[in-house]
Amino acid sequence: MGREFDVIIVGAGASGMMAGISAARSGAKVLILEHMDSAGKKILATGNGKCNFTNEKQGIAYYRSNNPAFVLPVFEQFGLEDTLSLFKELGIEPRSKRDGYYYPASGQASSVREVLLMECRRQKVRIAYNVGIRSIYKEGKYFIFDTKQGEFRGKTCIIATGGKAAKKTGSDGSGIPYIVGFGHKVTDIVPALVALQGKQSFLREIAGIRAENRVKIYIENEEIAEETGELQLTENGVSGIPVFQLSRYASYGLSEGKEVYVLLDFLPWQTEEETVIMLEERFLKYGKGKSAREALIGLFSEKIIGVLLKEAGISTETRAEVCSKEEIKKLVNVIRHLRVDIVGTKGFDAAQVTAGGVDTEEIDAATMESKIVSGLYFAGEVVDVDGMCGGYNLQWAWSSGWVAGKHAGEGSKQL
Numbered sequence: 001m002g003r004e005f006d007v008i009i010v011g012a013g014a015s016g017m018m019a020g021i022s023a024a025r026s027g028a029k030v031l032i033l034e035h036m037d038s039a040g041k042k043i044l045a046t047g048n049g050k051c052n053f054t055n056e057k058q059g060i061a062y063y064r065s066n067n068p069a070f071v072l073p074v075f076e077q078f079g080l081e082d083t084l085s086l087f088k089e090l091g092i093e094p095r096s097k098r099d100g101y102y103y104p105a106s107g108q109a110s111s112v113r114e115v116l117l118m119e120c121r122r123q124k125v126r127i128a129y130n131v132g133i134r135s136i137y138k139e140g141k142y143f144i145f146d147t148k149q150g151e152f153r154g155k156t157c158i159i160a161t162g163g164k165a166a167k168k169t170g171s172d173g174s175g176i177p178y179i180v181g182f183g184h185k186v187t188d189i190v191p192a193l194v195a196l197q198g199k200q201s202f203l204r205e206i207a208g209i210r211a212e213n214r215v216k217i218y219i220e221n222e223e224i225a226e227e228t229g230e231l232q233l234t235e236n237g238v239s240g241i242p243v244f245q246l247s248r249y250a251s252y253g254l255s256e257g258k259e260v261y262v263l264l265d266f267l268p269w270q271t272e273e274e275t276v277i278m279l280e281e282r283f284l285k286y287g288k289g290k291s292a293r294e295a296l297i298g299l300f301s302e303k304i305i306g307v308l309l310k311e312a313g314i315s316t317e318t319r320a321e322v323c324s325k326e327e328i329k330k331l332v333n334v335i336r337h338l339r340v341d342i343v344g345t346k347g348f349d350a351a352q353v354t355a356g357g358v359d360t361e362e363i364d365a366a367t368m369e370s371k372i373v374s375g376l377y378f379a380g381e382v383v384d385v386d387g388m389c390g391g392y393n394l395q396w397a398w399s400s401g402w403v404a405g406k407h408a409g410e411g412s413k414q415l
Helices: 014-025 068-077 080-090 109-122 176-181 241-255 272-285 302-312 325-336 392-412
Strands: 004-010 030-033 094-096 101-104 126-128 133-139 142-147 150-159 190-192 196-198 210-219 222-234 237-239 260-265 338-345 353-355 376-378
Touching: 004 014, 004 142, 004 392, 014 030, 014 109, 014 150, 014 392, 030 150, 068 392, 080 094, 080 109, 080 392, 101 109, 133 176, 150 392, 190 241, 196 241, 210 241, 222 241, 237 241, 237 338, 241 260, 241 338, 241 353, 272 325, 302 325, 325 338, 376 392
Parallel strands: 004 030, 004 150, 030 126, 150 376
Antiparallel strands: 094 101, 133 142, 142 150, 190 353, 196 237, 196 338, 210 222, 210 260, 222 237, 260 338
C-alpha cells in the first residue's frame, strides 16, 4: 500500500465509509485509518440489529446542537432522497415502517455495513485496520499521520472518529486530541439517547413495567421538553424512547450540577378533568365492595397500582367507596405527575450517541471544512450535532460524510 493519498479519513464508521465513497467518486485516492479490527461496528448495533438507517420525517426539529440550523446546508446537498437512492443503488431495498422509520428489507444491519464495504472496494478506497495514530499535523500542503504502522501523507484530512458512546464499537473519544491539536474548540461531550437513573425507592417495586407515558423533563424547576411513547421502568431509573429523546438535556443539566427531575404521566391520552371524572366513577359509583387497589385493576398494571396509591397516601385496602373527592384528586395528581429525581445517566457505554463535539461555529456548513485549518474536514458524531431516535443520527452520518468526502476529494485536486 502506498503512503501518499489525496484524502485520508480517520475512522471507518458510518460517516467515515460514506466520506470515503464520496471522495473516491470525485476521483480522489482515498485511505481510511481505523483503530479497530473491522469497520462499521456501531452500525451493527443500530435498530436492535436491524439498522433503522434513516427516517422519512426530516427537518431541523429532529436534530440538536448549539446551532441546529447548521444541518440545513448539509442536507440540501445530500438529504433523505439522496440517501434512499444511494442505498438502493448499493443493494439496500428500503422498507418504511412505523413512524417513517426506514430499514433494509433484509432486516439485518450487517447488510448496510456490507454494501458500504463493497462500494469501498469497488471505488478502491483502502481501509487500514488496527492503526494506532500517534499524531496528526499539517506540514506544507500535506497532513502527516504518524502511526505505529509508519507515516502516511494526505492532501486533505477528514476526522470521522465519532464521540464517546459505545466504546466497544470504537467510539471512544480518541479523535478529540487530534481536533484540539488543530486549534478547534470541542463543546462539552455528554451521553445522549441513554437511560436515566432516579433516586426514588419505589423504582425497585415497579421495575420491568412498560407503559404509554408522557415524560416531561425539568431543570431547576423549569420545564425543558416533553416526549410521549413507551416508558420502561427499571430498578434504578427510567428508560425507553421518550426518555432517550430527553436524555441529552438531563446529561447537560447534571454536568452543570443542576437539579434535574422528570414527571411521568400514566394517562397521557386524557385531560386531567377526564381522569378525575373516570376515577370518581371507578371509586364512588362502581367501587362498592372493592378496595382502592381493586378499583384500579384494569386501568394500570398490578405493580404500579400499589406505588400510585402509596404516593397518594391511600392504603391499598381502603374501601374505594369511602375515598373522598380530595383523596381522588390527589391520586390523579400522582398518576399524571409522578416525580422521579434524576441523579445520573447510564453513561457513555450504554448511550447510543454523544451530544456535543466540534463547535459548528468553526466549520463551514456548506463543505464541512474547518474554518481554522484548510483541507481539514469533519463528519458524523464528532461534530456538535446529535439526532433523536429514529434513524436521525445515521442520516447525519450519511449526509455529513458525503458532503465532507465530496469537498475533500475535490479540494485535494486543487493542491
